[in-house]
Amino acid sequence: xxxxxxxxxxxIAVGIISLAGFYFYQFQGNKVDMGNLKVRLMKQGVDVxxxxxxxxxxxxxxxxxxxxxxxxxxxxxxxxxxxxxxxxILPKDNHRPYIITANSGTYENSSKNIDxxxxxKLTGNSQPLANRFKKHQNESNKTDLQTNTxxxx
Numbered sequence: 001x002x003x004x005x006x007x008x009x010x011x012i013a014v015g016i017i018s019l020a021g022f023y024f025y026q027f028q029g030n031k032v033d034m035g036n037l038k039v040r041l042m043k044q045g046v047d048v049x050x051x052x053x054x055x056x057x058x059x060x061x062x063x064x065x066x067x068x069x070x071x072x073x074x075x076x077x078x079x080x081x082x083x084x085x086x087x088x089i090l091p092k093d094n095h096r097p098y099i100i101t102a103n104s105g106t107y108e109n110s111s112k113n114i115d116x117x118x119x120x121k122l123t124g125n126s127q128p129l130a131n132r133f134k135k136h137q138n139e140s141n142k143t144d145l146q147t148n149t150x151x152x153x
Contacts, residue, residue, distance in 0.1 A: 047074050047075060047076045047077075048073075048074040049071065049072070049073050049074075050071070050072045050073075050074065051070065051071055052068075052070070053067075053068065053069040053070075053071070053072035053081075053083070054066065054067070054068045054069075055067045055107075057112070063091045064090075064091075065088060065089065065090050065091075066088070066089040066091070067083075067086070067087075067088050067107065067114065068086070068087040068088075068089070069083035069084060069085060069086050069087070069105075070084055070085030071083070071084040071085065072084075072107075074109075076109075079108065079109045079110055080106050080107065080108055080109060081106065081107040081109060082104070082105075082106055083104060083105045083106065083107060084103070084104050085103070085104075086100075086101065086102045086103070086104065086105045086116060087099065087100070087101050088100040088101075088114065088116075090124075092124075092128075095125060095128075096124055096125055097124060098122060098123070098124035099122070099123045099124060100116065100120065100121070100122050100123075101119075101120070101121050101123075102116035102117060102118055102119060102120040102121075103117065103118030103119045104116075104117045104118055105117055
């Protein structure tokens with residue numbers, strides 16, 4: 001009798017561990033904040049409508065980006081989420097994050113591509129971006145000079 005109870009408890013423990021492993025594997029890298037959330041089921045092509053939508057994408061515990069929207073309409077048939085009043089935060093190490101805002105946008109659920117539409121603004125420290133563009137421009141100019149030199153010879 002005691003060994004039968006032990007076997008049942010072992011099966012339950014393995015089941016719980018398997019379920020937890022599946023959950024972490026399935027939702028690895030994305031976290032959904034459920035604070036101040038209203039959800040409505042819809043009929044016309046939209047499966048769920050969510051107010052105060054927020055998705056955080058993490059890699060190895062480090063936040064890569066945070067996507068917020070005043071309203072999100074999830075359409076599983078088209079595999080997209082339509083967003084209104086969008087804010088995307090791109091955290092940076094030891095610096096103020098870049099913040100991108102837009103009137104609306106779409107989030108492709110499987111590929112995680114985001115398209116922003118209407119009055120798109122980027123705020124943040126522009127110096128690192130300017131340095132990056134200047135470095136890229138200098139590298140392009142060097143390549144052009146080398147190409148022109150080889151063509152003349």
